[in-house]
Amino acid sequence: MAKRDFYEVLGVARGASADEIKKAYRTKAKELHPDRNQDNPDAEAQFKEVNEAYDVLKDDTRKAAYDRYGHAAFEGGMGGGGPRGGYAGQGDFASAFSDVFEDLFGDFVGGRAGGGRSRASRGSDLRYNLRIALEDAFAGVQKTITVPGSVACTACNGTGAEGGAEPVSCPTCSGLGKVRAQNGFFTVERTCPTCNGAGQVVKNPCRVCHGAGRVEKERTLSVNIPAGVETGTRIRLAGEGEPGLRGGPAGDLYIFIEVKEHAIFQRDGLMLFCRVPVSMASAALGGEVEVPTIDGGRSRVKIPAGSQSGRQMRLRGKGMPALRGGGAGDMLIELAVETPVNLTTRQKELLREFEKIEAENNPETASFFKKVKTFWDGMKG
Template identity: 50%
Template sequence: MRDYYEILGVSRGCDEAALKSAFRKLAMEHHPDRNGGCEEAAGRFKEINEAYSVLSDAKKRAAYDQFGHAGVNGPQGGPGGFGGADMNDIFSEVFGDVFGDMFGGRQRRSGPSRGQDLRYDLEITLEQAYAGAEVEIVVPAAMTCESCEGSGAKPGTSPTVCGSCGGAGRVRASQGFFSIERACPRCGGSGRLVLDPCKDCHGHGQVRKQRTLQVRIPAGVDDGARIRLAGEGDAGAHGGPRGDLYLFLSVIPHELFERDGLDLLCTVPVPMTVAALGGDIEAPCLMGGENCDGNCKMTVKVPEGAQTGRTVRLKGKGMPSLRSRDRGDLVVELFVETPTKLTARQKELMRELADLCGEQQNPKSASFIGKAKRFWEDVTGG
């Protein structure tokens, strides 16, 4: 009799994951259904199953490692006996995600089952994300039919037990050396037959309706946030619990603000005279009360000689945190605006100012001109 480790192509010290991976690969390769009922493949398949049934059991594997085949061929074992293992259990464990109903994985039950979860994409404004909001949404969802109370049968009648599966919802059929369990084809796995269906739900026990829900959006939510509403999904079958409703939030881009974590960024134009002399300007904000005046404006102090790109940070005036009492900052970026459409007198004053301003008033220009001159001299060799 061949060594079980050799059959599966694994080392004696392999872990459970490697053992299962090797078994899956070989079992898929040599499955009788994939080899047209070939007897050689069926024998190899049986040998692989026997090896895995022993090595996947910690106690049997220890006995096999110590005594070899004699350690597992006791009264419940024997060659080809799989050590008393239930083949349906083995395939449910290893192939539940591949074969589904065939080997017992993902079985449909005739009893109550949980309803499906639902997804709802909700757009909100930055203002709603900032302060929180109460919004109304309309969600199509499966509801228990009121006429038949979810039975699917015409009022005054009841579903009957399926005669093919005896109400189990599953039927077994022999295929080769093992049996296969499938959903009952007559009742579709429900275990019941509706002979006189309800006219409102047509025997399904559920109807799809529009539901109106009031949803509370917490302050501080960000784009991509997800909110779970327990029990607001589809109704469960046969009296099972409802599924959940998941709201996926997307924040509509704002025309004034950009969000960076908890900070709010805003670019504000500053008159050239204010930037030169210093002074106060108004900047928008999202919240009233003590943070700004009643028109959602804040006063920002512009330092003397401010340049485009300079930022003024207003502490605690940004977004609230969803999980703490922290708040971000409002970051105001200054954009120095050059005046346009000047009158003759204004132009005269600007020329006079230009004549009066020297390097001390324009240090960046003087520095740039010096660098440019050195560059030209290097290029021309002058």
């Protein structure tokens, strides 16, 4: 398959300047990078094609040869027409790829292409798991927590150098944080072994933190837990994570909430459920029962005569509050009709007497056994 015109690959005119070519290359490389196009099987080939085009057009000598002879300038007997006699796959591919790598990820590693790397690096984020009671989740609470970790070294003000002196540029990589080695036609780029990619080194490391710029120490923090939180709620405390390396910004502290199970209430979002036992007599005759509410109060609930187990009654606005406002949910009372145990002789006599006359007053029982009889008759047939 014939190679496409390099200018067409990058989407620029033949008279484009070096800056226009570089800008077009970065745009295309970002767009076609395989890591961003995992669902596109052609992305890798297109990405290589863009790098190949840029490797030629970024070099004035090779660009002039390409403008005059086209692809033939680097093929067959004319392979010596350029300073390296090959495309990006045979030439300084690492140099071409480094340009787009810095452009794509420079913000995260602390520097941009040509600008070196910053000596400071952001601290790590921390996670703290906090268990609270349902009552605290309802009302909100202030908790004091102890966070293990590290703090900026006061002896060197977080610089890592004795007396707070500023680090100096790494002599191995000249402050770039990376070194390159030529291996035949390939250029291999790796992290600088002297500064570990920081770009700067400390001549006289701090005796307290040994050049790290931070020391291990527990911290005590006061945290406000808002009303309405539930298990899985995440609270972010900006700048309360690990301090940055050598004066870099601190990370964040993320507090993950776990609400403990309650002995009386069960929660589902904004709804609360409370299972309340009632006697057979109260369920049959009707009555009242006093139930607790999550705010520590009490509510009297009327039990309709003839109530069955599982019957629910709603208390409006007695559930959990919505996080960040917006009202509150309801509380559902579920009746559990309780069968008495350890009966006295007199109680047994009364129940047997009651059993003889209650059949006609149990419509659900009559309906069920009528269906059972129909089922058995059907099986016999």
